[in-house]
Amino acid sequence: MLDDDVWRLEKIGKDGAFHTKLKSEGITTVQDFLKLSVVNPQSLRRILGVGMSEKMWEVTIKHARTCVLGNKQYILRGNNHFVMFNPVCQVLKAVIDGQDYTSRELNNIDRTYIERFVRQAYENWSSLEEVDANMNETALITQGEIMEQYPNHQLMMLKPFQQHGYIVDRAIDMGYELNSDQAGCSDWTY
Structure with missing residues (x-):
């Protein structure tokens, strides 16, 4: 464990x-x-x-590596980035300068840029926001609820974005995600 x-x-x-x-x-x-x-x-x-x-x-x-990673995910936020990590500091998803990247798509970004976020997260691990991944599957929250939860508006602007032809609420970027049945899409990786 x-x-x-x-x-x-x-x-x-x-x-x-x-x-x-x-x-x-x-x-x-x-x-x-x-x-x-x-x-x-x-x-x-x-x-x-x-x-x-x-x-x-x-x-x-x-x-x-046989260790069970559990359901916790960790979020590093900055002015132009939102990066989600698993419990062993591997990047799961990132939003950088408004562009969404799944872990698969991160290979298309300059590796030293991503490594900087990884080092920053590692060095500041205790200050990262911790979320429960299980909640992601069931809790689709509205924009109003997000704003109540984060009244200082340090989150990125909440607006829809299009992926694979489907409009999905930005709540995905906040750690809440649609499962493939809800979104009508089966090839998302988080």
Whole structure:
């Protein structure tokens, strides 16, 4: 599980050398381990040191990746961007300068631009907005309800946009999404 102690991973013994090194760098949970493995795997390898062979590394990473990610998603907001992450700091969706990108479409953007958002999210993880992904499937809220929930209007302007020939409320960008039956579209990926 994400909140398990990092020593629960294979090849990381409780109070052993790897556990001690990770703890000293603030990596105490499986989630911490996975986030750093996504954001900066070289740094994680450096922390573990030469004592962790390539084979041990592969075993540990493979075991970590079996972790159940759960339903939480994390949102980084800025003046010209809205980026949604899974619990291990992987980008799920982004709205940049008013342009919507699914995780698949992010490959079309300059990688260093996206990596900047990933690093920013990682460094400020505790200040990201946390939302429940399960709510996304059932809670389609109206523009008025969004504005009541976010009265300071720091959200982007709420207006419809067209995707695959269907007009969908901007609530999708706020972390609320239509399932394929509601939207009449089956090829969306979030």
